[in-house]
Amino acid sequence: MTAASPNDGAQSVQSAQKPQHKTRQAPSVLPESGRRFSVVRKVRLGDVTPKGRLRLDAVARYLQDVATDDSLDGGYDEPHSWVVRRTQMWVTSFPKYLDQVELTTWCGALGSHWAERRTQMKCNGVVAIECAALWVRVDFKTMKPVALSPELIELLQTATGGRKISSRLEIGKNLPDLNSNGATSQDWPIRFSDMDAVGHLNNAAYWEVLEEYLGANSGQRAPL
Template sequence: MSELPATELLPLPAAGRTFTAERTARLGDVDPNGAVRLDAVARYLQDVATDDALDAGFSNAMGWLVRRSLIRVATPAVLNERLELTTFCTGFGRSWAERRTTVRGANGAEIDGVSLWVQIDVESGRPARLTDEFVEVYGEAAAGRTVSSKFSLDRSPSPDASPMPNPFRATDLDVFGHLNNAAQWALADVVVQQHGLSRAGIGEIEFVTASQVEGEALVVVGEAGFDAWYGAVGATSTVLRWRPLT
């Protein structure tokens, strides 16, 4: 039976490929208090995944789209902090794979992420089956674990949700013509900043369909964090959830 995707923060594999890279938290990554924003964290995770695939010589290194991600921030990174990112595969299915990433900082940052990536044919944009090449590169680290591609967040906005200004711009579009995965975490960070929520927490995001710049954001905020929905009126394309750590 396949595991639910991108819900568990599994440890480093006992064997198999891991990839490590470094980043420095820059001015464009932080909020007014100097803490690294959620969209910047998502970009780090996205970039190190691509770096890994390119380093492995994977023939379809750019042909992946994120379907679901979870980010756990125990201790936020801060401006100019040097970060070490280690990423590895923790399971896969027919056309998708789960990627786990740890982020540790020289000043004590502790951030973990896990995402489900779908492999696509870059010409057609349609899902493509994983190849023997993928299994050869990442199969040992996955250790036979299989994951599904199911969603787990509620796509229907809460009746208590309120509209908020759309935080996205044309510059947030990627080469596929829709809002980039990392850019969409900006919606979560806007809510965190506006409502003074703790940056220590667990965020989840699911991309139901490709999102466009012209959309509507609905948010409900409470003591237990917030839930948000983005998309065209009556058609959710992105679901977000943030829960502070207790």
């Protein structure tokens, strides 16, 4: 299931068992060396569905928060000059209301102007959700990508194990012909509250569209 944005690229939920593309492989295990950052938080009332399940848009906000905390803690140069181009999630189980979750994040791969951030969410000591997000470093004055600094590469590269990554979008690949599957469309309003301090639609807002679909199709269950 995929949603696209002209500003932020693609947000997608993948099957944990059947990745469909070479760049959509299952998340890697925690790196044995290199920088890792962890935080613990509770699942709050505003993060869950009426049945108490942690929503995917709330997961996306958790990812943003731990990314910011990691950048500030690690002393990254210009920690706020990053935008998300694509996000993938592998959901094994959903945390519930008031569950305590531990998020651990690290750099999974590097490119010339971007980096992949991996995040693992544990609940009751068991991995519940794993995520991979591609963050592009930009100059907020021009909104154009800028190269990663040598200092930042030195800080992050050990955890990557030498892995490189492309920024290419793949939305539309491996999707069925919508014209032959009785597809329907629906208008989706963009609200002022969906915008963030960077001046664009926040990436977590895209996942609200998927949550609307899941809410209307209650048969959807983890794993996703």
